Amino acid sequence: MSAVIAKPVMRGLLAKRLRFHLAMAFTLSFAMAASVRFLLGDSRKKAYADFYKKYDAMKSFEDMRAAGVFESVKPK
Template sequence: MPEELSKLPKPQMRRLLYGQIRKNLILTGISVTIAGLYMRLVFGDGNKREYAEFYKNYDINKEFHRIRRKGLFDSCDPNDDAE
């Protein structure tokens, strides 16, 4: 019987919480990094391309006159055609 007891490993009684917290922090850091890269690749770069394409063809004066004709500006007369 003493031989069987000596073969069993001793249980770790100290620093159990420290080891668990360390493991959780490492896994959290890895998952946050992966999620951040995924969001940047899927949404960030795609949105940059879409905004660049939009503003390549965007005419601010044309947009201003379109909104003015709808009467959405308080300081501009919607019927004034002075462009």
């Protein structure tokens, strides 16, 4: 004897799958955004802050002027 196979339920299948996949997509995207912010963003902000604490713009300008980088400024 052969057993009768039940028909698959097709009504509402797309909506059910979309709800699941949209929820997963939003959850994963928020998790990735948070991990990028905490792992990369904060460390880069700290690196920039540390660089600009020691950075002297006038000294950098004088070094570039002495090297002849600028065309409109005469080197000393």
